[in-house]
Amino acid sequence: MDNLFILLLFPTLSAIVLSFVKSSSLARGFGLGASLVQLALTIPFVCAFIPNAEVQFEQALPWISTLGISFHIGIDGISLPLVLLTNVLIPLIILSGFRKQHTGSFYALILFMQTGLLLVFTALDAFSFYVGWEIALIPIYFICALWGGPDRIRVNLKFFVYTFLGSIFMLIGIIYLYQQNPNKDFEWTSFIHLILSESEQRWLFWAFFLAFAIKIPILPFHTWQPDTYTNAPAAGTMLLAGIMLKMGVYGLIRWLIPIVPAGVAAYGSLVFVLCIVGIVYASIIAFQQQDAKRLIAYSSIAHVGLISAGVFAWNTTGLQGAILQMVNHGIIVVGLFFVIDILEDRTGTRLLDGLGGLADRMKKLAAFFLIIIMAGIGLPLTNGFIGEFLLLKGLFQVHVWAMAVAGLTLIFGAVYMLRLFQKTMLGPMESKYGAVKDINGYEVLLLGVVVILIIVIGVYPNALLRLSEASVTRLVQQISF
Structure with a gap:
């Protein structure tokens, strides 16, 4: 089996079927089963993948021939880890929704979003990439708008406007590149070989960068993120933080830097500084949060700031660290948001001042939570350690000061993450939580899978x-600035 289209078609067809399922129990079973089949379909591609620099499993179908648009997809060593991350996390995200009595439409939106995410990570045609980019936005908007918190309408409108405006700038850049392309196609290989003037590359840099920076998000384009994460349902937050923000980082690596290296040379240092400042800024704000979900949202800004800085360091070590840490961050943040969702479900609150001492009643949850926290702060032998180590080593090769400041994320992260654990699990317990039940069933399964991934990747990265x-x-050797 080497037809990559199956990874895009199967979740789409499953989503169509699920949209007609009204029974919540049937929808849960079908949604989880479809996501597990999708994961199984991914395994042959991983096993058959040859770890060289070539694009593999390429598939191309003419789409709009008169405009040179083709549906061209493929996988290389940069996209495969993100394809794997997407297909591993989707079953966990679906499993996290089992607590609610969702009909098939909820799970259909998740699977439809999976199609968009996979198209982004496999597209070798800029038009297909843009289509996947927009497809992924539509389901998450409805997931957050229909099942989100009380302020979901205002927050989601802000989220949609931010991300859609960024997408418009990117579309303008793609159309301009098409007009300059003598081949009159949207192929990635055609775009990276275009001869563009420095002034062209400068404005094209911002056209693409705005779209990617908003999605990541990089300071100061982050203001939509904390509110959206806080008001989204647990599954929506996991999709946003676990997978969707990686679209922006992937866009930097695959599209922005190879196409406009002169633009990166002109503005890369500015972005590099924004990433470093964002790490410190988001960490300081995280210290002050009483809402556990909002705390993790700001911690996510700090972590992706480090990942983005590793990309703009543009050396093999930094890029390797960025790709690995995208996978690690996705696994860790899904575990963290699920734990907070459990705490809110059991206690009715996620405010730190209203919690405490829950380890006495929830020993299994406390054990899982502690391991995930340790991964979040980069403890050796957890998956968070090697990714952060490579990122800091990559920064060190560029600027010692950048590595020193970015390294504060380890110290800051330890402070606010351990505070999160202390405020929820340790200390005296409120008497009203005396009957709180520990995790069981699918909750143990989900957190168990997260912890296994944390340890396995940490031991064998x-x-x-x-x-x-x-x-x-090869990419670093080909592109220099």
């Missing part, structure tokens, strides 16, 4: 690093 090494090395 080479399994992922080997996938991307050749592709990253």
Whole structure:
């Protein structure tokens, strides 16, 4: 089996079927089953993948021939880890929704979003990439708008306006590149070989960068994120933080830097500084949060700031660290948001001042939570350690001061993450929580899978690093600025 289209078609067809399912129990079973089948379909591609720098499993179908648009997809060492992350996390995200009595439309939106995410990570045609970019936005908007918190309408309107405006700038840049392309197609290979003047590359840099920076988000384009994460349902927050923000980082690596290296040379240092400042800023704000979900939202800004800085360091070590840490962050943040969702479900609050001492009644949850927290602060032998180590090493090769300031994320992260654990699990317990029940069933299964992934990747990161090494090395050698 080497037809990559199956990874896009299967979740789409499953979503169509699920949209007609009204029974919540049937919808849950079908949604989880479809996501597990999708994961199984991914395994042959991972096993057959040759860890070299070539694009593999390429498929191309003419789409709008008169405009040179083709449906062209493929996988290399940069995209495969993100395809794998998407298809591993979607079953966990679906499982997290089992507490609610959702009909098939909820799970259909998740699977439809999975199609858009996978198209973004596999597209080798800029038009297909843009279509996937927009497809992924529509389901998450409805997930947050229909099942989100009390302020969901205002918050989602802000989220939609931010991301859609960024997308419009990117579309303008794509159309301009098409007009300059003598081949009159949207192929990635055609775009990266275009001869563009420095002034062209400068404005094209901002056209693409705004779209990617908003999605990540990079300071100062982050203001939509904390409110959206806080008001989204648990599954929506996991989709946004676990997978969707990686679209922006991937866009930097795949599209922005290879196409406009002169633009990156002109403005990369500015972006680099924004990333570093964002790490410190978001960490300081995270210290002050009483809402556990909002705390994790700001911690996510700090972590992706470090990942983005690793990308703009533009060396093999930094890029390897960025790709690995995208996977690690997705796994960790899904675990963190699920724990907070459990706490809110059991206690009725996620405010830190109203919690405490829950480890006495929820020993299994406390054990899982502690391991996930340790991964979040980069404890050795957890997956968070090696990714942060590579990122800081990559920054060190560029600027010692940048590595020193970015390294504060380890200290700051330890402070606010351990505070989160202390405020929820340790200390005296409120008497009203005396009957709180520990996790069981699917909750243990979900957190168990997260912890296993944390430990396995932490002990043996080479399994992922080997996938991307050749592709990253070639890209760095080809593109310099």
